[in-house]
Amino acid sequence: MTTAIKQEELPWHLQGNWAPVQDEVTTTDLAVEGEIPRDLNGIYIRNGMNPRSGWSDHWFFGNGMVHGVELADGKASYRNRYVKTPYYEHDMNVLSAMADSKASPANTHVFRHAGRILTLEEAHVPWEIDRKLETVGPVDFGGKLDRAFTAHPRICPETGEMLAFGYSPMLPPHLVYYRIDPQGNLVQFEPIEIPRPVMMHDWNVTRNHVVFMDLPIIFALEEGGFVFKEECGARLGVMPRNGTNADVRWFEINPCYVFHPLNSYEDGNTIVLHVCRQPHSMKGGMQDVGNKEDTSARLWRWTIDLVSGRVKEEQIDDAPGDFPRVDDRRVGLKARYGYTLGMVPMTGSPRYDRWVYKYDLETGTRRVHDLGKNVGGGEPVFAPRSPDAGEDDGFVLLIAHDERQNQSSLVVLDAQNIEAAPIAIVKLPQRVPYGAHGNWLAD
Numbered sequence: 001m002t003t004a005i006k007q008e009e010l011p012w013h014l015q016g017n018w019a020p021v022q023d024e025v026t027t028t029d030l031a032v033e034g035e036i037p038r039d040l041n042g043i044y045i046r047n048g049m050n051p052r053s054g055w056s057d058h059w060f061f062g063n064g065m066v067h068g069v070e071l072a073d074g075k076a077s078y079r080n081r082y083v084k085t086p087y088y089e090h091d092m093n094v095l096s097a098m099a100d101s102k103a104s105p106a107n108t109h110v111f112r113h114a115g116r117i118l119t120l121e122e123a124h125v126p127w128e129i130d131r132k133l134e135t136v137g138p139v140d141f142g143g144k145l146d147r148a149f150t151a152h153p154r155i156c157p158e159t160g161e162m163l164a165f166g167y168s169p170m171l172p173p174h175l176v177y178y179r180i181d182p183q184g185n186l187v188q189f190e191p192i193e194i195p196r197p198v199m200m201h202d203w204n205v206t207r208n209h210v211v212f213m214d215l216p217i218i219f220a221l222e223e224g225g226f227v228f229k230e231e232c233g234a235r236l237g238v239m240p241r242n243g244t245n246a247d248v249r250w251f252e253i254n255p256c257y258v259f260h261p262l263n264s265y266e267d268g269n270t271i272v273l274h275v276c277r278q279p280h281s282m283k284g285g286m287q288d289v290g291n292k293e294d295t296s297a298r299l300w301r302w303t304i305d306l307v308s309g310r311v312k313e314e315q316i317d318d319a320p321g322d323f324p325r326v327d328d329r330r331v332g333l334k335a336r337y338g339y340t341l342g343m344v345p346m347t348g349s350p351r352y353d354r355w356v357y358k359y360d361l362e363t364g365t366r367r368v369h370d371l372g373k374n375v376g377g378g379e380p381v382f383a384p385r386s387p388d389a390g391e392d393d394g395f396v397l398l399i400a401h402d403e404r405q406n407q408s409s410l411v412v413l414d415a416q417n418i419e420a421a422p423i424a425i426v427k428l429p430q431r432v433p434y435g436a437h438g439n440w441l442a443d
């Protein structure tokens with residue numbers, strides 16, 4: 001990076017703890033405040049944007065860097081690695097990378113499925129990494145995938161299938177549904193018709209259905225890319241998981257944007273979705289990522305009535321929050337508890353707050369963990385105490401950053417006692433930039 005640019009003149013996504021780190025490090029036997037539960041053995045991996053050159057034109061475009069905190073027998077170690085795709089090797093710009101389905105920044109999420117750890121970004125194919133976070137290679141499912149794959153697949157806890165989709169702003173089909181069997185084979189490739197190309201960051205699955213979100217962040221080349229257009233309307237598309245484009249039923253909703261749903265499930269003749277809903281996003285184009293008062297995400301419930309064809313839309317909390325997660329064992333099933341990260345409202349750019357929220361969706365109540373003054377949190381990921389533990393019997397894991405002390409930590413909370421002081425705070429050996437999503441991969 002040229003040193004001529006002053007820190008405060010950088011775009012928000014390169015300032016403070018959004019700024020990338022340079023070094024790949026490996027450190028064992030980390031200092032811990034409190035005690036790492038002996039039940040927690042595995043690795044927490046979190047992905048995020050970390051532009052190798054120090055510069056990226058947009059938050060979304062930085063190179064992917066994965067941070068892994070391994071917990072074993074009460075001890076912790078840390079390592080971080082770039083995902084070494086062509087986008088990393090050649091320092092590509094986003095347009096040249098668009099032309100190559102393997103040139104992924106691989107910067108958004110990480111999942112384990114069929115024995116492979118996948119790093120994901122939404123415009124390219126997944127990239128596999130190994131348990132040491134070293135890059136293995138692109139995953140094209142035996143040559144069957146040469147196009148976009150979402151950063152938000154869902155792994156069905158009942159069948160072991162991975163359900164996914166890809167959206168393409170330039171070339172039709174603008175939306176494709178993918179079904180991957182428990183062994184990791186791509187067994188369905190189903191183009192889905194939508195009226196115009198949209199940004200479809202995430203979606204919903206239930207036991208028998210998937211629900212696409214056709215929301216009006218529209219790709220308009222003549223307007224420089226993605227832009228929110230309320231007049232295009234908004235619809236939810238319900239399709240049986242083994243269905244085809246011909247089976248999709250579309251349900252009108254009020255225009256809005258949802259980056260992240262919490263979870264969804266079937267209840268009689270309805271499908272219930274909990275989502276972090278923003279009134280709009282990117283009205284001023286792609287750089288306008290929001291987080292003003294009217295673009296903050298808040299928890300809503302959408303109930304799709306499959307008989308009447310109507311959708312009931314209810315706001316269920318007024319606290320700004322995003323990065324919603326449920327217990328992964330309840331994905332697509334009725335879950336009682338959900339976790340989100342508070343977002344600082346009205347800053348004009350995303351800012352991760354000090355609040356971790358635990359929702360009881362049955363009673364409609366919210367409990368709060370305060371990470372502390374000057375601390376920014378991260379996506380709260382639930383890790384069960386054991387494979388058959390009850391729904392909230394376990395831990396909430398996140399990477400938090402204390403901006404005053406310039407100290408990043410893996411914070412381990414007791415999910416059943418979320419307000420309490422953390423069970424463990426694992427001090428990480430270098431700053432971990434605010435990033436995107438992650439997962440706990442239990443051994």
Ligand SMILES: [Fe+2]
Pocket residue numbers: 108151152201202259260437
């Ligand atoms: Fe996301």
